[in-house]
Amino acid sequence: MIKLDQHPAGRHFLQIPGPSPSPDRVLRAMSYPTIDHRGPEFAKLGFKVLSDIKKIFKTEQPVIIYPASGTGAWEAALVNTLSAGDHVIMFETGHFATLWKKLADNLGLKSEFLAMPDGQGWRNGVQPGMIEARLREDTEHKIKAVCVVHNETSTGVTSDILAVRKAIDAAKHPALLMVDTISGLACADYRHDEWGVDVSISGSQKGLMLPPGISFNAVSPKAVAASEHARLPKSYWGWKEIIDVNKTGYWPSTPNTNLLYALAECLDMLLEEGMDKVFARHNRLAEACRRAVRAWGLEIQCADTAVYSPVLTGIVMPEGIDADVVRKIIYERFDLSLGTGLGKVKGKMFRIGHLGDCNDLTLMATLAGCEMGMQLAGIKLAGSGLPAAMNYLCEYPGGLLA
Amino acid sequence: MIKLDQHPAGRHFLQIPGPSPSPDRVLRAMSYPTIDHRGPEFAKLGFKVLSDIKKIFKTEQPVIIYPASGTGAWEAALVNTLSAGDHVIMFETGHFATLWKKLADNLGLKSEFLAMPDGQGWRNGVQPGMIEARLREDTEHKIKAVCVVHNETSTGVTSDILAVRKAIDAAKHPALLMVDTISGLACADYRHDEWGVDVSISGSQKGLMLPPGISFNAVSPKAVAASEHARLPKSYWGWKEIIDVNKTGYWPSTPNTNLLYALAECLDMLLEEGMDKVFARHNRLAEACRRAVRAWGLEIQCADTAVYSPVLTGIVMPEGIDADVVRKIIYERFDLSLGTGLGKVKGKMFRIGHLGDCNDLTLMATLAGCEMGMQLAGIKLAGSGLPAAMNYLCEYPGGLLA
């Protein structure tokens, strides 16, 4: 094994907004010997993960599992449903919405970015009203899809997807609704069927607590119908053959067997705990984190309290402080990885992930690392953030009492 | 962990032609906690695997590592270098050549299949003469690429790639040479640069002894130049951004971190052993296997002794015997997975993989399982194949003496 960690002792704290820490059960499950992906044992595994993953997306429709990162699943959603030159609208919520838009352009789609003025999009959620207005203008229905990010990982904002659905319906527009819930799924509530999403895109390395390497498309019948006429070239990503072969418990090409072991283990863990408890757990840690940020006298990147993310919290640095210098100090001194500011907010903020296999003390350790690092970087804090977080954690029980 | 194996005791023998058995070192390396793919430790890992994988392909050029299966890497090779309607020729060597052709068609390319008559393509290697002749006809150079399979996993034939290169050169044709060495790499000698290959495609789960989930494109400067003008839509697969970002030790989108741990471990193992020894080891087991087949009085799928595969051996069943019934008996009674006959040879043959983390006794166990299963299936064998294999293994030392 290549020696990666130069820190003298102790476990690394991986508190980026994904990959999230994986439970020991999951890491060990992943290390079982690979089996024949065409043999009888494999079908048991295939049926299990294909069935259980639906419960996470809250759908009765097929969920396609790709051996690919989330970026691949973004591409899959588009190439299955659209044709060259199709017009799609996207909403600028941050870096990942921007990357997805760029990917759409790369594929030859004509994407249009709806954005709040003055960069406010990076501090707020999707604005359904703007989408509705835009769709109403599109009387010829040239817009083929509305693409939004559920939990924007670059800012810590969780948009209201049901409101987007209602906006599309209010405009009586036939556009497909595609939602990136890569970092939202299994952290924040998500309801593919009930919210009328046509394609939900997700990945393994966030709320599902797996290492990266598999990603998902949950599809609606309308999306499947669209895929039959869509003309962007597709083969690896093609839903049809995968859905057909999945009925037998197998995949048309070689699946990521060992990550499927890990997925099976993780699905067991989440479903045993119950999704409502999973969401409550994330919300609780997120609120404790925000209390610390406020006690430090710092600003939270998300400016709208209604759409705070349960997955991560972005912390805005005071003027003159390079967030990446702070992160470097924290990494070197305290063996803690935090998320960098991405795109437009590079250097201006950093991100704390509080998703996946975390608990109260993981969060307290993280906050302590942040506080010490910020002090070493010369930031004047209004006060220690730890008591504020601790008071909240004490007041609202987690742990065995949760 | 979902319980997959219903066999009462002992280790499963995974002797399909990939996924191959993974060494314990590799499985444990893969189970280390995931690290930040944007952090300083990751770059050490990134540089290591990006550098060492070149030694396996024998290239000085970039090797792109995808979080995807081999099928994805097939697609990547095509979408990076070609445009809709481009004419490519492929050579029918078996099921995987056929699948690759189908994938090219799915992407909107105009593929042409060169094939030996009477299904002989499934028992022989690529015929460079046929390629040369076809290219000579193409005086307008409409053919943009020649795509061949190095080791055809469905039949057990390892074609002579240098001869294909020479054929293209003899025809003075500018077509790109693309080679699928998914199952050949790290089992049979392969020389990306020396043989003038433009895109070499490979995967993790064969000679590299990893679980499935990552795949590769090794590229030539000519291929990279072609990618700048190719117009098939591409984003996830796009070489340019990956090559650029790889210079820093990172990837533009989330890499398959835990499989990269495994890759690093495996590269160490292969390079410590030395590639020539790795190839000799595979050849030795393959020859021992063939000796058993001959002693059984059965036919080897590969009809040309010059292109026997070191990776796998296809065994043709006598008339009236369903190869999959034999495989089922062997699986249920002896906990041994063998490769099924694919496509045109379904039911007519089965395949023994002798690649990856195998040794003399793994092969003997496999041959014993085959022999017992064939007897239980009512096949009249000319004799036991085991003594023939054992005599060869004794005569040509492996093990610590190798």
Added chain:
Amino acid sequence: MIKLDQHPAGRHFLQIPGPSPSPDRVLRAMSYPTIDHRGPEFAKLGFKVLSDIKKIFKTEQPVIIYPASGTGAWEAALVNTLSAGDHVIMFETGHFATLWKKLADNLGLKSEFLAMPDGQGWRNGVQPGMIEARLREDTEHKIKAVCVVHNETSTGVTSDILAVRKAIDAAKHPALLMVDTISGLACADYRHDEWGVDVSISGSQKGLMLPPGISFNAVSPKAVAASEHARLPKSYWGWKEIIDVNKTGYWPSTPNTNLLYALAECLDMLLEEGMDKVFARHNRLAEACRRAVRAWGLEIQCADTAVYSPVLTGIVMPEGIDADVVRKIIYERFDLSLGTGLGKVKGKMFRIGHLGDCNDLTLMATLAGCEMGMQLAGIKLAGSGLPAAMNYLCEYPGGLLA
């Protein structure tokens, strides 16, 4: 990790009569993080293993689990029940009976070895008649214990323990019956209560399929009563405190937590399979092994067909052949570990273990390695042993049909 294996590729075949190969499930279970051995979670583990291990010994009485090797459990049995100078009789069945006798002498006991003439003890089981006769002579009941080995690991002989019990009863003698079933337990039937054994001694690394490091004393009420008056010094091994504290799910001193994880996993595996099936599985592989030995024209160390061991088979080398030279060839060439000849039979025989996590093909691999190694060592065999073994394995189904 220190690199131990110099063999170029493939899995080592560990076919010594213990440590036996451990299932992957067990190895991974053992690698979970250690927990607090005084905390609430630990008691769940403690109760589980203390309860389930009784089912393996077939006893309702306490089973003491020591963090120690089997040798420690030998010592524990003696120091708990006896006093300095106490007279015990043991029966010479081979090397381990001899070592146990030596250990008794080291502790200051007066041990007497009953032995068949002409070294026949090393080729036969315990002779109950000899024990009965000796006990009848002891009219003053100076003999405090009869100590016998259930499965003699050095020779491959499984003695009839019930017959020994009957011999003691027939002699109306109050001596304690102590039985070493270190390698017998969970391979051959064993009934602590029904057979009236006072102390049964076992270890982890044989039929229980764990790595070495824990060992056992199953005790009878009579043995416990004896322990209250026994005057050999004892503290670490003392049953009383352990039995008392075990009632709470804990141990008085620090237990071997991670091996207890492995034990819990292994107990699940054995009890799910069912002990009768476990025994049948061992018997079947043992008979297949013996058929090969006979086909080679070689002698089995155990001369009495009624007491063949299901655990291992000793193979006597022809005159002039050093068994350890043969073993060395097999190890170096074929990555297979076999048991050496111990004590009086050093160099004259070697031992094949067919216990633990083995199956038909593991055995066939092992027999192939032996056959090739013997041929390379110049032994003239009567014929290949493999067909004889295969015919038996085919005739009597194992695998999923078992």
Added chain:
Amino acid sequence: MIKLDQHPAGRHFLQIPGPSPSPDRVLRAMSYPTIDHRGPEFAKLGFKVLSDIKKIFKTEQPVIIYPASGTGAWEAALVNTLSAGDHVIMFETGHFATLWKKLADNLGLKSEFLAMPDGQGWRNGVQPGMIEARLREDTEHKIKAVCVVHNETSTGVTSDILAVRKAIDAAKHPALLMVDTISGLACADYRHDEWGVDVSISGSQKGLMLPPGISFNAVSPKAVAASEHARLPKSYWGWKEIIDVNKTGYWPSTPNTNLLYALAECLDMLLEEGMDKVFARHNRLAEACRRAVRAWGLEIQCADTAVYSPVLTGIVMPEGIDADVVRKIIYERFDLSLGTGLGKVKGKMFRIGHLGDCNDLTLMATLAGCEMGMQLAGIKLAGSGLPAAMNYLCEYPGGLLA
């Protein structure tokens, strides 16, 4: 795997004073398949651990490795060197000194407890002056051994062993010096040879960061000489045979192979870091912990600042508070295991372990858990302890700068 952890998510914080948290590298090393403990590969492992462990004890003399817990190594030290009725003096430093004395009595030794008045022994280290005085009285040299605990795990006191050596020398007394450094070794400096220790006893699950299951006796030539005449019965623990067989890289009985893998890995880690850095790391975390305790306005169990333990800190609860109630709250709410008060201080204090694979943030998490739990238990703290600890950690760099 039996499901032990009922906490909903996140990693358990194991901050008891041993077993300490094991590094991932060590846990994975332990899970490699067991090898033949009589084969050639094993000797490489044996030589390595036998050689490297000497560097940890700072001795040129043999170190015996037992497959046993630390309690077994206590017994081994005594039975190898003493005879029934021998007079030994021990020093009451806390619970473990008391347990060792009880063990000596169980073995038939005549132990005498030197103790400070008024229970002060439980808050201070060994008093060399008292030992010297007692030895001077013993003009007939009836006292055969002086037994002291280096780091008393029940109180958090690290005694000055060199001062004990000097006391014995000053008294010109031939008694052996035996030192329990079970929890001290590899946390606090320890010098078997330089300090003239005759038998040093240690275990795996503290500073060596392994799971429990192996323990040690480092011996002096004088101790070895004593063992030749000592008449306490011994066999399993007997040094002589082990030392002899160790010269070949093997053990006379079955060693704990998988824990030896872990030991090899751990020794690599410690020796790569350098023992002085290891000690500095422990001291730094200990001081940060004590600063938190003082800021809480609570008393540290160790009353003598000169002998504060780098391994653990005992925290005295205010009158009327049951420390175990506090611990239960902390365990249930915050998934953190702390050490209970043992023996005379049961319910009056709890212990924080800061040894093994820990770092700054592990400690901060632990302190946060303690602080929250104490508040929930109704303890009035003088203030938050976290800022005090953080200030210290910031002032004195650890991490990559260490």
